[in-house]
Amino acid sequence: MVRKEREIKTIYALVLAIFVVFLAVPILRLLLESFVGEAGAGIENYVEVLTGRGFLTALGNSVAVSVCSALLATVLAFFLAYSIQYTNLNKRFKRVIWTLAVLPMLLPTITYGFAIIYSFGRQGLLTRLFGRQLFDIYGFHGLLFGYVIYTLPISFLLILNTMGFIDKKFMVVSRVMGDSPVRTFWQTIIRPLLGTLAASFVQCFFLCFTDYGIPASVGGEYEVVATVLYNEMLGSIPNFNRGAVVAMMMLIPSVLSIALLKYLERYNVRYTRISRIELKKNPARDAVCAAGSSEIIISVLAIFAVIFVVPLVQEWPYQVSFTLEHVRAVLEDSSLSGVYKNSIFVAVCTALAGLLITYGAALATARSGLNGKLKGVIDAIALITNTIPGMVIGIAFMFIFSGTPLQNTFALIILCNVVHFFSTPYLMMRNSLSKLNSSWETTASLMGDTWIKTIVRIVTPNMTSTILEVFSYYFVNAMVTVSAVIFIAGARTMVITTKIKELQYYTKFNEVFVLSLFILGTNLIVKGILGYMIKRKEKKER
């Protein structure tokens, strides 16, 4: 029996309409803009940008520092994941490593830069502890450091996840066959992970390449593409057409890296069965892993320590007595506490709107009899949103919505976030939905229930965990993102991250760190509550 599925078609059309208006049109406009010059249409802007002083250097710099960071982050993440999956270390210790490794995800990247300045700068916390400056923080080293902290959690989660799907029994087999430990390690751990390691490298590269927050604070004279883009669009003598060219150039490596990711997917090894085995006792291995992973985590934490220290003392570094004055000042400053409220509002709305749209889109692709090509369109959208850097979306929005009633509204920021972060939550939804029994809707409609009723009463209750996860993903990302929002936030719609950029201009680091703490605290609470709800739900189901 074929149901008419009128509802799902409406949902499909709505989702598509949103992406046409808020993704396709803006990006096409941007493309168009890049070809418009003073002397009419042509490739004049491209020639000007590519031959201009600085752009190619910035591109080279971006590639160099992103490659190094991606490599380093992947290696470190592998080490952390290995310590958790392949050692007999204490469970609680593993849990701590796990939690702390993903902590940086809960802070905006723009904060990392300032944390680095206040840790390793001439008067930094760590510089004072060590008695000398460890390395030059402005430029390559600072960027490398910031990018590694930024991408470590993402790489870690990726590798840890795949490691969980590797059958450890093959290690026993390999050993029994008389392989040397190195060979066993290579054959049973690295080989099956190769696809994921490469994917992690590509993903980290993409994130570093398109991030704006870290170069904004510790870039120094080392220009990267993101800073060039910002200056073309919002510099002293802005040139939107050239900015559009830079934005288009930024898209190229992004598209390449995502294409590569797609290609790498086929190298993912799938074991049919995961057997639980006792890991071989090896105190030496465990000790090395414990020491190494502690070292990595402590390094990350040491940098973030300043976020807690600087705003809680009188005047760093000259008057270091404890005070809550700065925190109070922020709370009392209505313009700052207002910004915090705005951020929460935007994050909640983004999470709810994102939930609706990803749910709708996933229902259309996973639980409908729509034409395969139509479903393919939504999958393609997910892929595209994953490819487009936030800065590019922000700039495209600026072109399209200036002078319209949407300019400087929360709605615009929320829609921007929903589109920008669509990919991951959509895939989460689609995967969960397709695992549910596919005959529910048909059965329910035979019993006389409407489709909406079925979705609300049967499908949704089975999706609670995923819904909570999607909510949390959107919420946290909306709290920490800066790259797109920086171009579209207005005076009434400032959020914390754009405010931090503004405070940076006035080098008001106390306020920057206090606001960062607010973001961290809020994200921890939201993630904590949602995590607890998910866990309880899963326990009950078991």
Next chain:
Amino acid sequence: MKAGKISMILAAAILAGAFSMTGCGQSAGAAGGEVVIYSNADDEAVEAMKKTLDANGYEGKYLFQTFGTSELGGKVMAEGTDIEADLITLSTFYLDAAQEEQKMFQPLEFDYTLLNSADQKDYCAPITSQEGTIIVNTEVLAENNLDMPACLKDLTKPEYKDLVSVTDIKSSSTAWLLIQALVSGYGEEGAKEALSGIYENAGPHIESSGSAPLKKVRAGEVAIGFGLRQQAVSDKAEGLPIDFVDPTEGNFSLTESVAVVDKGDKTNPLAQEMAECIITQGRSELQKYYPNAVYEGETTDPANSSAYPKVFPEPLTLDLLERHQELSESCK
């Protein structure tokens, strides 16, 4: 049962969210009562303006949004009257350029007389006049056994390597005060030479914000910075290890002014009132931090009078700024 409850709550929340979403788009637009003020002014000036507006019954009726000078300058030039702001305070040369290109400001509805009649205009009125000077951290100087510099050219000396911080003229107008001093003192070629040396010494400490060098001097990151004079004066008075030296090349100055964006019928009537309030009521408060006299009847407090006040021979226009930006870029 619990799961059902959770999902019901969620569904309700989603609906509520959907409604508030459509609602918030309107509320941001409909809250047109507040005057949005875009400003590139430093903290002290913004505080002084807020204080004045609050004291005169405008509390809660305005919203300040601050930007970097070139950020706001660029925004004004790019957006014209589409800009969100009703009232703008910005470096005067940017307002001049924007008015010339976009005709975007209303004539001010109040009278005022400037000390320097050449600067008198009908669409904007100065809020502050700011001078540049050399700022030092006496502790860091002593730690490194360094002498006090006497002029800007001294900042090129090799012993100050990595201990100097200046601003980049690409993003901050404070840097222009430095470049004006160098160009008028040594000509364009001489200025290039001196600036190259200064940039060489500043290395990573070429900052984007006008107040950043002072902050770096304060934090001990560098020994010497070029920044706004009145900020150094107040730091020194507060007992921080900060001192300042008026460079023999001269203390140049720039003004920032207030202007009302002409949005036709949609122009917020309070914008004119607030502009008038800031100038007629606020100048005494502003002068506490930006002591230079600008209007007829004002005088500069002697403690805050710089040693070598000077004015650049050419009019300060966007074209001149662009020329000096190119000069600065060639020195990097």
